Amino acid sequence: MAHTLGELARHIGAELQGDPSCLIRAVAGLQQAGPGDVSFLAHTRYLKHLATTRASAVILDAAHRAHCRVSALVVENPLLSYARAAALLHPEAMPAPGIHPSAAVGAGCRIHASASVGAQCVVEQGVEIGADAVIGPACVIGRDCVIGEGSRLLAQVTLCHGTRIGKRTLIHPGAVIGSDGFGLAPDRGAWVKIPQLGGVRIGDDVEIGANTTIDRGALEDTVIEDGVKLDNQIQIAHNVRIGAHTAIAACTGVAGSARIGKRCQIGGGAGIAGHIEITDDVIITGMAMVTKSITRPGVYSSGMPAQENALWHRQVVRLRQLDGIAERLKNLENRLQEK
Amino acid sequence: MAHTLGELARHIGAELQGDPSCLIRAVAGLQQAGPGDVSFLAHTRYLKHLATTRASAVILDAAHRAHCRVSALVVENPLLSYARAAALLHPEAMPAPGIHPSAAVGAGCRIHASASVGAQCVVEQGVEIGADAVIGPACVIGRDCVIGEGSRLLAQVTLCHGTRIGKRTLIHPGAVIGSDGFGLAPDRGAWVKIPQLGGVRIGDDVEIGANTTIDRGALEDTVIEDGVKLDNQIQIAHNVRIGAHTAIAACTGVAGSARIGKRCQIGGGAGIAGHIEITDDVIITGMAMVTKSITRPGVYSSGMPAQENALWHRQVVRLRQLDGIAERLKNLENRLQEK
Amino acid sequence: MAHTLGELARHIGAELQGDPSCLIRAVAGLQQAGPGDVSFLAHTRYLKHLATTRASAVILDAAHRAHCRVSALVVENPLLSYARAAALLHPEAMPAPGIHPSAAVGAGCRIHASASVGAQCVVEQGVEIGADAVIGPACVIGRDCVIGEGSRLLAQVTLCHGTRIGKRTLIHPGAVIGSDGFGLAPDRGAWVKIPQLGGVRIGDDVEIGANTTIDRGALEDTVIEDGVKLDNQIQIAHNVRIGAHTAIAACTGVAGSARIGKRCQIGGGAGIAGHIEITDDVIITGMAMVTKSITRPGVYSSGMPAQENALWHRQVVRLRQLDGIAERLKNLENRLQEK
Numbered sequence A, B, C: 001m002a003h004t005l006g007e008l009a010r011h012i013g014a015e016l017q018g019d020p021s022c023l024i025r026a027v028a029g030l031q032q033a034g035p036g037d038v039s040f041l042a043h044t045r046y047l048k049h050l051a052t053t054r055a056s057a058v059i060l061d062a063a064h065r066a067h068c069r070v071s072a073l074v075v076e077n078p079l080l081s082y083a084r085a086a087a088l089l090h091p092e093a094m095p096a097p098g099i100h101p102s103a104a105v106g107a108g109c110r111i112h113a114s115a116s117v118g119a120q121c122v123v124e125q126g127v128e129i130g131a132d133a134v135i136g137p138a139c140v141i142g143r144d145c146v147i148g149e150g151s152r153l154l155a156q157v158t159l160c161h162g163t164r165i166g167k168r169t170l171i172h173p174g175a176v177i178g179s180d181g182f183g184l185a186p187d188r189g190a191w192v193k194i195p196q197l198g199g200v201r202i203g204d205d206v207e208i209g210a211n212t213t214i215d216r217g218a219l220e221d222t223v224i225e226d227g228v229k230l231d232n233q234i235q236i237a238h239n240v241r242i243g244a245h246t247a248i249a250a251c252t253g254v255a256g257s258a259r260i261g262k263r264c265q266i267g268g269g270a271g272i273a274g275h276i277e278i279t280d281d282v283i284i285t286g287m288a289m290v291t292k293s294i295t296r297p298g299v300y301s302s303g304m305p306a307q308e309n310a311l312w313h314r315q316v317v318r319l320r321q322l323d324g325i326a327e328r329l330k331n332l333e334n335r336l337q338e339k
Helices: A005-012 A044-049 A062-067 A078-089 A309-338 B005-012 B044-049 B062-067 B078-089 B309-338 C005-012 C044-049 C062-067 C078-089 C309-338
Strands: A015-017 A037-040 A057-060 A071-074 A176-179 A184-187 A190-193 A200-202 A213-215 A222-224 A282-284 A298-301 B015-017 B037-040 B057-060 B071-074 B176-179 B184-187 B190-193 B200-202 B213-215 B222-224 B282-284 B298-301 C015-017 C037-040 C057-060 C071-074 C176-179 C184-187 C190-193 C200-202 C213-215 C222-224 C282-284 C298-301
Touching: A005 A015, A005 A057, A005 A071, A005 A078, A037 A078, A057 A078, A062 A071, A078 C184, A078 C190, A176 A200, A184 B078, A190 B078, A200 A213, A213 A222, A298 B309, A309 B309, A309 C298, A309 C309, B005 B015, B005 B057, B005 B071, B005 B078, B037 B078, B057 B078, B062 B071, B176 B200, B184 C078, B190 C078, B200 B213, B213 B222, B298 C309, B309 C309, C005 C015, C005 C057, C005 C071, C005 C078, C037 C078, C057 C078, C062 C071, C176 C200, C200 C213, C213 C222
Parallel strands: A037 A057, A057 A071, A176 A213, A200 A222, A282 A298, B037 B057, B057 B071, B176 B213, B200 B222, B282 B298, C037 C057, C057 C071, C176 C213, C200 C222, C282 C298
Antiparallel strands: A015 A071, A184 A190, B015 B071, B184 B190, C015 C071, C184 C190
């Protein structure tokens, strides 16, 4: 999928410094690139490799154009422009439209002629699949699900009954969407299951990572708004709402009925308590334990960074003494006050 | 699945305050409910919506009956009674009995005529499936597994060979039960696998969440007793035993040979160390790190709640100074003592 | 699969103290073992059971041979020798070679005649599967994957396109290898996906746990070196490199571009930040939060062990006061200095 440098510059809106007829075939890192490759400089950490790169061209910002000895594609946001160049040069292989003969498709489905349903899939009754949608191999689509135009489920994805997926949404292997929320009523030392009667609504342009799970609501829907990006092995409990364009890194858990605002960024391995609200534009760092609502944008953190085991042991001991330390300090202050 | 209010009151054992002939078709939240719906009040948090609800009836306790302007179903435990009402009004759709033609079933299986095996399933040799059991689409049931009456595996569930599931147990999509425990013997800088020869025994009325994993024992069985409820993405290592009616929230990990008592409640994202014992009726809050046995019932916690990043940074610095702070305090005390 | 004690002793390189013609049929724990069983003593924790065991023989080290009242297999490393004895006495059941008729196999695949492809598998075009490899039921092997000799994918495993697996590697159910890394470029409040064009290379003799996920690289490959052992529900992000013979326990997450050395041991539920480097022979304890590179071998830890909830609450309050406590201590020191 080769393009001239001129075409590439136009596609990503770059100012070209170099020969527009040069043919570009692939993207590559500054150190690995060779003739025919375009590379990019998105972090000064890699500036040292710019001088020696063998790439035919480099995407970079105006501040670094002077350091570039090969052709330059000058843009405002090199990472973003690189993403667009990579998508142009390396288009994803799409399966042919149609339903694989090994797929089991139930009654009353409406599957667009341009959509693809892969081998070993199970599509239960009443499912609706939009134009250009791709259901990869071995997916299970429960009854009455709706999958919007251009959305793709890559492999082994499970959508439980009634799940609604928007347009151009991408779901990675092993994800489970619409499983029952964890709703239990105590009954004399045992638990009675509370039927989970809500559903899950996923917006447009959402990405959902491998083995991530999103539970259906207890009565109303769990909602993932447009443009949300979820990494692998995330757990979203019932009745959670995640605001548009929020990104969450892997292994984070969001407990029931939590509401997360728009454009938030949540690090990996974080935990968000149930029934709390996080406002828009909040950044939460990795492994943080969020126990209360956050009402102001900003960066929030918790956790103890790892250190040598012996030091950690002493710290843990001191932590247990901390209440006593505070009391003893107060005593000293009082005694000095008296003098 | 409509019922009269009188029938519903009898079913859940409620005292009815209102017209017993009123027809109820569905459950709904206090704010969303309309005519024909029954709602419930299980938390004073929602009391404000009781005055304005358009539900035909509300399930609540005696303390709140005076505030109810519509028909009331007065019970001791509204959440429990709601769960029963919801199950009555919204019965789960069950697949027809029989084996889907796309399923691959091995030799020597005993599958009850009333059981259902879904599309694209793999049932290996020697498997036993009880009456009314449901094996959902795309499940893999390893050789010699036993699945009790009325149990349901929803989709894409894997049971490794010899796993035994009790009665009326519910397993959500993507769960893996009976995978090898993580047993390794060191051998001059490398690892030799220790064969995992035990199995997994799951009791009756257990619920296992989506993408949860439960490893088989090294020599004896990993055991999940009756009535245990496990949320999504939980990891249970080899030789763990979880006592009856314990509930564990999502993303928690339980390390090898840990024993957890009966009726415990463990929050999400917690970690339970290996080879420890937790007695009955223990509550562990979310993200807690349990490193030692717990011998007395009670509530146990750890973890640092998130705060503004700058404050957290200072706290981390101070934590590293904590040992020195304690020493300096001791010095001051000694100096004042001398005077 | 019975063997004489003499054969067993030769196989594991043990010095035999007892009757070499005694027939051994199985391994068992010291307490559970009976005639025909071989047991082992790998930890003094179990020494009390040695006196009463009914096993025909026990694998133990020279220090404990005097305590053994039954036949003894004296070795240097009882756990390692037990692992080998167990593998001899309990060989794994292997499926017959060949492709199950329900499998969907694409064009241009090279599948060795001795390999096995299970029921309901999907093998896309151009896949190469080596001698004696086993693809268990319901796996999805993306186009152009390579699976080495003797490797086994147990069930419901997904390999995304182009993933390369070495020899004798074992992958447990539900694992997803080669899913897209979490690469996003910000664009005016929204996110643009960065195509993930690298792959995943898994070495020889690797073990990968149930529902573990390993992302493909952004440009270069994510690499898991020979002999690495990964437990269940681990998340390995894009461009990570894990050194040979490193073992990682369940629920740990490794963020993008982190490099972990050889022969490391990482506990369960740990988090490793992105772009950091951990040298060889590092031990990280469970739930530790590793935010910086580790350049010296040793044991590293973090986290607050659980305690009674009321004590934890006080500790959290005191932690928030810690900065003030340090200031107040400084003031006292200054005042005493002045005197």
